Amino acid sequence: MKRIAITLITIAFCLALSSFTLSAQKKDICGITNTSFVVGERVTYTVSYTWLMLWTDVGEVNFEVKSDKKFGRDALHLHCTGKSYPFYDWFFKVRDLYESWVDPVTLEPIYFNRAINEGGYKKENEYTFKKKSNQIYARIKHRDKPSTYDTLNVPSCTYDVVTAIYISRNLDFSKAEVGKVIPVSVALDREVYNVGYKFIGRETKNISGLGKFKCLKFQVDLVAGDVFSGEQKLMVWVTDDRNKIPISIESPIKVGSIKVRVIDWHGLRHPLTSKVK
Numbered sequence: 001m002k003r004i005a006i007t008l009i010t011i012a013f014c015l016a017l018s019s020f021t022l023s024a025q026k027k028d029i030c031g032i033t034n035t036s037f038v039v040g041e042r043v044t045y046t047v048s049y050t051w052l053m054l055w056t057d058v059g060e061v062n063f064e065v066k067s068d069k070k071f072g073r074d075a076l077h078l079h080c081t082g083k084s085y086p087f088y089d090w091f092f093k094v095r096d097l098y099e100s101w102v103d104p105v106t107l108e109p110i111y112f113n114r115a116i117n118e119g120g121y122k123k124e125n126e127y128t129f130k131k132k133s134n135q136i137y138a139r140i141k142h143r144d145k146p147s148t149y150d151t152l153n154v155p156s157c158t159y160d161v162v163t164a165i166y167i168s169r170n171l172d173f174s175k176a177e178v179g180k181v182i183p184v185s186v187a188l189d190r191e192v193y194n195v196g197y198k199f200i201g202r203e204t205k206n207i208s209g210l211g212k213f214k215c216l217k218f219q220v221d222l223v224a225g226d227v228f229s230g231e232q233k234l235m236v237w238v239t240d241d242r243n244k245i246p247i248s249i250e251s252p253i254k255v256g257s258i259k260v261r262v263i264d265w266h267g268l269r270h271p272l273t274s275k276v277k
Contacts, residue, residue: 034107036169036244039076040267041065043245047082048259059084059094061260063165065267070101070110077101078162092119100162107167112160125189127160134158140189154192158185169244173199173216204276205237205248207261212276213247214240239274 045061061082068077082096096116102109114125124141136152159167164186176199186193200217207213215237234251238244245268249260265272 032107032167032170034076034105034166034170036242036269037065037166038267038269039065039067041269042264042266043262044264045260046263048261050257050259055259057085058088065166067104068101073110074104075101075110076104076107078166080162094118098162100160102163102166107163107170109160109163112162127187136187138190150190152187152190152192154187155185158187158192160187165246171244173240173244176216200235202240203237207247209263210275213237214274214276215247216240216244239272241272241274242270243268243272243274245272 042062042064044063046057047059047061048055049058050056059082061080064079066077066079068075070077078100080098082094082098084092084094094117096118097114099113100109101111108131109127109129111129112125112127114123116123122141122143124139124147126139128137130137134154134156136154136158138150138152139147140150141147178199178201180199198219200219203215203217204212205215205217216239218236218238220234220236234249236246237248238246245262245265247262249258251258
């Protein structure tokens, strides 16, 4: 089960979330203004894995918004960490970091850093975004090998996996068309993935320990790799309010299934009106 359950904490979790929600026109994605979150917001998730019908909480993900500077510019620091719970560290210890620095208003990506350690497998990935030339300057390092460098030519409005999540939360879903599939450009390592998602509709979702929420529901077409075969469909639920917080993810994988659910939040910009009283 190498790199199955815990790897989903940040790789599949971030990639899936970044791909499912960008439903607006390209011009709307490029021209957004941040109105959904503020510095100080923190959202925490638990990742559960099942094999042979037994569900187990195996790890945790934290998303946090901080104030910072990057290359002399004021920036928001979008900070995401994933870790296995101590009980599972002996079996497959995970300490993952995904972080992005973006413009505070437009959320235009400036810099991205990924550093993962999963059962001893280490990988680093840095991006410097050059918007005017539609390029990304990349540094990539696998295990203990030397870093390699590359210049990626990318479509306009290409995002790293973390920035795409926060971009999506600022889009207007009030006129989303049920059944429509939208491709989104997301960069990871040396590749740009066009990942499709389908808007399923509105649904009330029960979250264990927290109650029921009015949600927007999406289906994601997954990229084949170590965890997914490429044939599974991942389902995501997002709060149907001005915060647009992803609160639940469910998907089969090559061995078993995974669920990701929100367990805590602090510093939201808007009241969580999607929660059913």
